Amino acid sequence: MSQKLAIIEPLGISEEEAQQLKEQYLPADVEMTYYNTKAKDAAEQAARIGDASLVMLANSPLREDALSKGANVKFLSVAFTGVDHVAMDYCRGKDIIVSNCSGYANEAVSELVFGLAIGLYRKLAACDAAVRSEKTREGLLGFELSGKTFGVVGLGAIGRQTVKLAQAFGCKVLGYNRSQKDIAGVEQVDLETLLKESDIVSLHVPLTEATKGLIGEAELALMKPTAILINTARGPVVDTAALAKALTDGTIAAAGIDVFDGEPPIAADNPLLKAPNTLLAPHIGFATKEALAKRAVIAFKNVAMYLQGKPQNVMN
Template structure:
């Protein structure tokens, strides 16, 4: 029996590249439809799901109101690491198997962490402005990563890669994880100790009920006044209002943020936009040519393995 794969939004590769991957990884009798634009709303998503048994998506929310219209959907290949944008409870109820693409952006995200950290430490935005406006280096004394204590919250694949790079910069690395991880060069401590002792705190946890608001007013108050917070994980892991206040009050020195409570564009009333000592990116941590190419391969491999009755990267 033939099956239909619908890629309901762009996944960072062209239609021709998608077709090449389809031919490499999937049986000839699988029909594929690739939408190269995002759906305007849930109704358009539902229309795209018509007759699809296999679905591929990136990071657009796919909620029950749209997913329930896809009567034939049996498998979702999520071309992303996190799946908090998918109606997972509904998928469990309907026995829809969901696989993610964990691992594709380990290098991309970890490299952005250090881009943000160095951007803050070396005041790169101010340096750029100084050159453009005919100023000198006056007032632009920076800091070095070497010798600093670098705290990694969440020691999954991206957290471990971040810890590895931090060591290469000459940092002492502390790690916090729910379960014990044996990682060379990383001293695993409790969260309170990590926050108190780290000069840089980098977040690498998924968004779950347990991690929502993980870093709030109490946690920020434990950090050094000279410390910086880097968030390339998920926006709601940090209490936005509490972080804005901590930056304004000088509770911590600065923050580098790639993820927010919602996808950019960020509402003008977001308190972080008025907070001092910030460096922002519009959720680009995963967005490199290399990472998107790796992601597409994993997404198609997920479909292939599912069709073979051996699903991989399955999310609970």
């Protein structure tokens, strides 16, 4: 009996590319529907799921109110690294297997870390504004990455790739991780030590109950007044209000932020919009042509392995 695959939102690839991946990785009798637009609400998500047993999505929230309408759903292939936007408790209760696409954005996210760091250190936004308003480099003295202490919070795949790039820039690297990792050239320390000693702190932890608010007022107070914070992980890992206050008060020097408490567009009253010395991006860490192509392949392979009875990248 054939199974239905519903791809309920865009994957960053064309319908033609999705069809090619389907033909390459999935049995011929799998019926696939690809919705190349975002659903406007949970009701539309539920309608798109319909009677499909296989569902693929990216980073749009998929909650119980939509999932519960899909009586046949057995497997979710999440084309994303984190799955905190999925109703995981519901999936566990209904024996719905959830797989993610860990690894697809290692290079993309870690490269953005250094785009943000260099952007802040070399005041690139102000430099661009100066040229456009017929000004000189006056007041735009910057800093070098070389010789700085670079703290990596979370030594998973993206964290380890960030370590490599930091070392290539000539930084001393400190690492913090729940478990001990053997990484050449990295001094693994506790979080307090890392925050106190690092010139740059880059966050690479998943969003869990344990990491929500990991960096708050007390943690920011430990950092050097010359330090910068980079967050390309998950927005709620950092207390937004506390970060905005720390920037305004000069507790830390600057912040490069790609993730927020919700997906952009962010609210006009978000305090980071008025905080000084910030470089903000609309969650683009994963968004490169190469990363999205890799992500789609993994997402389809996840479906293929599930159909073979050997699910991979399982998150529950």
